[in-house]
Amino acid sequence: MTNQQDNQPKKQATNFAKYSGIAFQMLATIGLFSFVGYKIDEHRESSKFIFTAILGLVSVIISLYQVVRSLNKDNN
Numbered sequence: 082m083t084n085q086q087d088n089q090p091k092k093q094a095t096n097f098a099k100y101s102g103i104a105f106q107m108l109a110t111i112g113l114f115s116f117v118g119y120k121i122d123e124h125r126e127s128s129k130f131i132f133t134a135i136l137g138l139v140s141v142i143i144s145l146y147q148v149v150r151s152l153n154k155d156n157n
Contacts, residue, residue, distance in 0.1 A: 103151055107144040114140030 118136030125132075 099155075103148055107148065110144045110147070111137065111140045114143075 114136040115133055118133035119130065121132040121136075122130045
């Protein structure tokens with residue numbers, strides 16, 4: 082019984098590290114794509130930030146796909 086209780090805090094710490102890593106990966110993906118879109122709009126000197134919006138939306142979709150794939154891999 083003590084073996085299971087000893088493993089519980091270690092498992093919680095591992096889960097916390099794994100899920101916070103996923104959050105930082107999402108943040109980096111969205112930030113990078115949005116920054117690239119901003120730079121493209123800046124280079125084109127456009128009044129509307131079309132590429133920033135499009136690449137921002139694409140990055141959110143990619144990030145959500147990565148999260149779902151990671152969660153599915155953990156369940157198997």
